[in-house]
Amino acid sequence: MTQTTSLLNRRRFLLSSAALAAAPAVSLEAQRHDAAPTAPLPPAIAALKSRIGEAVPITLAEREQRFERARALMKREAMGAICITGGTSLVYFTGIRWGQSERLFAFLLPATGAPFIVCPVFEEDRVRERLDSVPDGAATKIYTWNEDDDPYALVAKALREAGVTTGTLGIEERVQFVFAERIAQACPALKVVSAIPVVSGCRSVKTPAELALMRLANSITLSVYKAAYGSAHPGMTNRQFSELIDAAYARCGVQGEASCQVGVYSALPHGSLQPQVIRENEMILIDDGCFVEGYQSDMSRSFVLGKPTDKQKRVFEIVHKAQAAAVAAARPGVECQAVDAAARSVVTAAGFGPDYAHFTHRVGHGIGMDMHEWPYLVRGNTQQLAAGMTFSDEPGIYIKGEFGVRLEDDWVVTPDGGQMFTPQSPSLEDPFGNA
Incomplete structure (x- = not known):
């Protein structure tokens, strides 16, 4: 969610040397084209194929x-x-x-x-x-x-x-x-x-060629996240999970990464320096994306390995509704701030307001060649949406000391309204459904 000049340096700085103490399940060295993996890739990741041939460069x-x-x-x-x-x-x-x-x-x-x-x-x-x-x-x-x-x-x-x-x-x-x-x-x-x-x-207004590259980037990210999720297990460190995603992106032929925050650290939107271990029934929040011909994706998923609590499920459902409300509010001519207001009203009505009490950031940002670019979906921004603009849609609820849930998908303003590049996450237990 924080703008930087390089996606690959975007949140990885949060990982301290202590986070590297455990031996990784998949070595970063394994991603290099000139080095052999130090351990076999999990089947779900090994099954991924390069998709870079699908990208049509800008002419x-x-x-x-x-x-x-x-x-x-x-x-x-x-x-x-x-x-x-x-x-x-x-x-x-x-x-x-x-x-x-x-x-x-x-x-x-x-x-x-x-x-x-x-x-x-x-x-x-x-x-x-x-x-x-x-x-x-x-x-x-x-x-x-x-x-x-x-x-x-x-x-x-x-x-x-x-x-x-x-x-x-x-x-x-x-x-x-x-x-x-x-x-x-x-x-x-x-x-x-x-x-x-x-x-x-x-x-800020994308052409069909740009949208095609963004759709591909989002499709790749979704497949990478799903493969990493299918390869995760309790006892794995958050660093090891991120390295699974690194390896999965390498299989797809693109550069990308994802941060992984676990348990109480999922309540910090941009994570923590602390090393973390994935435990059964605890919240896991992953975020970030990849590049395709210079165009980026940005996606977050929240899920649990095991059985979520009733409170976790309730918070997920509220965030899910807020995400849907945001994109449903969008159409050409609507002010940017109205999209944020639509999501925030759902969160507030559910008892997690007012304002930024638990939903601590804007609902979205423009995205394209930069992960964060104009316009921004935030209170006070009266700029009107136009067909072809692309954004993230990422409401979240963060309960300090317990857990946080954020759902993020990218979308485009069409003449008829907002259209997501990827389907919403169905549930904490089944975060990717049939995607």
């Missing part, structure tokens, strides 16, 4: 449409250009994967005319290798700077040559402050503003 033609959409939004927002550095939005618009460092690498897209790139001179050849994935790649000009040059003055020069001398320059939200500040200082005639209206305006 150059689709990125060209993204450029057109961005330029239309720039004109609406009166922006002369937008500036993007390394990160997800750079991949979204250009297909270029580029890390952030102290050296400025910037991609700028003017509202009219060809895009351009500012980068260190020693990176020019590496940039040119990647221009085939960039719309207008042949026309993209590369401005290079040496180590003792001022790259920000070079940005100002490039903008002038592109005809952007006055007006507004949009800065994408992940651009480091030091870069944004220095660009603003180098371009005093330009008003520097947030590019979120443009970038979010493009990325």
